[in-house]
Amino acid sequence: MGECLLAERGRWPLWLPVFLGLGIGLYFALPSEPPAWWGGVAVLLAAAGLLLVRGRSLAPLLAASCLLAIALGFAATQWRSLRLAAPVIERHSGALMLEGVVVEVEALPDGGSRLTLGQLVHDRDDVLVPARARIKAKAGLSLATVGDRIRVRAMLMPPPQPAMPGAFDFARFAWFRQLGAIGTALGPVEVIAAGAATGWRADLATNVNEIRHAITARILAVLPGDRGAVTAALTTGDQMPISAPMMQAYRDSGLAHILSISGLHITMAAGLVFVGLRTLLALFPPVALRYPIKKWAAALAIVFAGFYTLLAGSPVPAQRSFFMTGLVLLAVLLDRRALSMRLVAWAAVAILLWQPDELIGPSFQMSFAAVAAMIAVYESLTPRQTAWRAAHPGWLPAIGLYVFGTVVTTLIAGFATAVYGIHHFNRFAVWSVAANMIAVPLTGFWVMPWALVMFVLLPFGLESLALVPLGWGVEGVNWVATWVASWPSSAVTLPILPLWAMVVFTLGGCWLCLWRGRWRWWGLLPMAVAVASMAFARPPDLLVDGRGDGLALRTGEGRLLLNGKGGRILKDTWSRRAGPEAPERWPKKSSSRDGRLRCDETGCLWRVDGKVVALVKDEDNPEKACAGADIVVSSVPLRGTCREARVIVDRFDLWRRGPHSLWLGPNGASVETVAGWQGDRPWAWHPHPRKKAKAPPPVAPREPDEKKDEEAED
Incomplete structure (x- = not known):
């Protein structure tokens, strides 16, 4: 093995982002928040160890280098968490008067908008003031734009916690974006100072946001319905106008990545600008022979890619794609190899040190997995393809080589990202290869060129000349998505990948x-x-939400029976991660089809494998409801009753530890909670030890829909 390692000495730097990632993962895997000095001390110790072994044998030097990279990843993540630490409200606020500066505006499908606010103040002394808050306003209630200072009567609540252990942690997502509250506007949004935000960043954000909304409006005026909505998503990053059935078709067909402006779009756009400008300049021999037109084209492509990223609202996937595309074009400017594994590795290093929390998200994992896999394969395939092409001239072999490349690239990217999609979403698009083989070339050779033409014609008011043929291409992609999604078992739900x-x-x-x-x-x-x-993998047998209202249990057929409470996000998460969902409804005052579950006004009794599970909701006489039960789950405080049960989860347990997952076995039940899964972290479910309350909080309205944050794709 030592000989193999020495033979690939030139590939050693490629492992730097891997060990940085291990350090970042170590930080998130800790059961409790480490002291603030851990990261710095770890880096100093690792650096000292590297100095001590310098000049000695190769093995200690490599080991010390790896430990230093791990320590750097850990320290970068801890520093970012500490730097972004901001107040998070602890409970539902009730109505209050909120003022703040609009940081971001997102359109919603129902015509409303979602506002992210900074520089907040409100009129309640008993509620913390978060650094940022995100509120939803119904249609017609808000005309605010980025940079405006607004006043609105609203209700705030803490960022929602995971629906079950292991599910998407929006609270952690919000922590690293300083979102200390989410909520709903209770009345019209009043703009009290237009353009109140100052500084070049605020001015840039305001101007870009206005341009984005104006372009979206002009697109929808020419292309109504999903044709215009998808066109807006491809050009300005605004996915909200897309109808729910069309969005689901894109997900089930494996084409959802086309709707997210990221690697595919920015690479295509930059590539078209680069190739188009270089070809145009090559038509003028005096210019082409005297000046570096290739570098000119690369420079303009970088500028356009940056503009495209800003226009899309600069989401993290687009930022990452712009960074990688910019490095590729910078390599052209410096006469270096344009795309290599080392370039990808350095891009990953930069992102992991700048935003280390992105490592645990699906976007980072899927995008880098796809790019690394494709480069690794083509490092071996490219010499063979070149030799084959030289031996087989003509247009027919060229077409065959293109089709082969498209199939291979789709297969590589699909396989490389499938496992990460399964881990995060428990979904697999079975026919995604077929859909991408048709949709990706159509997008690259028809849709994106016309999109560039549209951008050129926009200042002259002639965008409709490009939007009409652009709409034909988008309609074709929509048709592919709908057609493939209608195939048998187009998208299947798979078990949890640990x-x-x-x-x-x-x-x-x-x-x-x-x-x-x-x-x-x-x-x-x-x-x-x-x-x-x-x-x-064995999914849980019993699930209960953090208030005891939402329940789900496994039927005799192995499906998940839900009681219909808890909201759409809860139902969707449980169905994906512990399903599939049973077709029957939860019995109110009757029995389930398999006869295991029987309910009445006091609660339910579930008999399975010789055990009795009591699901209690009667606060007046809980002892009667749980009599003879081995396991008790109660939405009301039991206050010392039901002591004969071997496992008890009551209202207080749910409040302190969040949603519970239970697995039934011969020796009783094993229990996992959201609080236990998260650990003692700043974003965790359970109250801080110094802020313990004496009683459960009142029941709050169900949190807003944050599913789109979980489903960000590259």
Whole structure:
């Protein structure tokens, strides 16, 4: 193995982002928040160790270098968490008068808007003032734009916690964006100072936001319905006008990535500008022979890619794609190789040090997995393709080579990202390869060129000349999405992929992609083990939300029976991660089809595998409701009753620890909670020890829909 390692000495730097990622993952895996000095001390100790082993044998030097990278990743994440620490409200606020500066405006499908506010003040002394808050306003209630200072009567609540252990943690997502509250506007949004935000950043954000909304309005005026909505998503990043059925079709067909402005769009746009300008300048021999037109084209492509990123609202996937595309074009300016594994590695290093929390999100994982896998494959395929093309001239072999490349690229990207999609969303688009083989070329060769023409014609008011043919292409992509989504089992729900399995799969994939020798194939073994772990995954038998209202249990057929309470997000999350959902309804005063569950006005009794589970909702006489039960789950405080049960989860437990997952076994039940899964972290469910309350908080309205934050795709 030592000989293999020495033979690939030039590939060692590619492992830097891997070990940085291990340090970042270590920070998030800790059961409690580490002291603030841990990161700095770890870096100093690792650096000292590296100095001590310098000049000695290779093994200690490599080990010390890896430890230093891990320490840097840990320290960068801890520093970012501390730097972004901001107040988070602890309970539902009730009505209050809120003032703040609009940081971001997002249109909603129902005509309303979602406002992100900064520089907040309000009129309640008993409610913390968060650094930022996100509120929803119904249609017609808000005309505010980025930079305006507004006043609105609203209700605020803490960022919602995961619906079950292991699910998407919006509270953690909000922590690293300083979102200390979310809420709803109770009345019209009053603009008290237009353009109140000052500074070049505020002016830039205001101007870009106005341009984006103006372009979206002009697109929808020419192209109504989903044709215009998808066109707006492709050009300005505004997905909100897309209808729910069309959005679901894109997800089920595996084409949802087309709607998110990221690697595909920015690369296509920059590539079209680069190739188009270079071709145009090449038509003038005096210019082409005397000046570096290739570098001119690369420079203009960088500028346009930056403008496109700003126009899309600068979401994180677009920022990352612009960074990588900019590095590729910068390599052209410096006469270096345009795209290589080392370039991708340095892009990953920069992102992990700047925004280390992005590592745990699906966008970072899926985008870098796809790019690394494609480069690794084409490092071997490109010389063979070149030789084959030289031996087979003509247009027909060229077409065949293009089709082959499209199929191979789609297969590589699909396989590389599928496991991460399964881990985060528990969904797999079965026919995504077929859909992408048609939709991606159509997008690249028809839709995006006409989109560039539209941008050129916009200042002259002639955008309709480009929007009409652009709409034809978008309609074709919509048709592909709808057609493929209608195929049998177009999207299937798969079992939970454990976190350890995803880590093992990632490390195996890195081993396979980053090395060049035959020993790279060893990486297939851990990848296969990780995928096989899904066959042994066992979803919970009983789920209960943080208030005891929402319940779900496993039927005799293995499906998940939900009681219909808790909201759409809860139902969707439980169905994906513990389903599939049973077709029957929860019995109110009757029995379930399998006869295991029987309910009345005091609660329900669930008899399974010789055990009795009482689901209590009667606060007046809980002892009667839980008599003879082995396991008790109660939406009301039991206050010392039901002591004969072996496992008790009551209203106080749910308040302190959040949603519960229970697995029933021969020896009783094993329980996992959201608070236990999160650990003692700043964004965690349970109250801080120094802020313990004496009683459960009152029941608050269901939190707003934050599912789109979970489903951000690259």
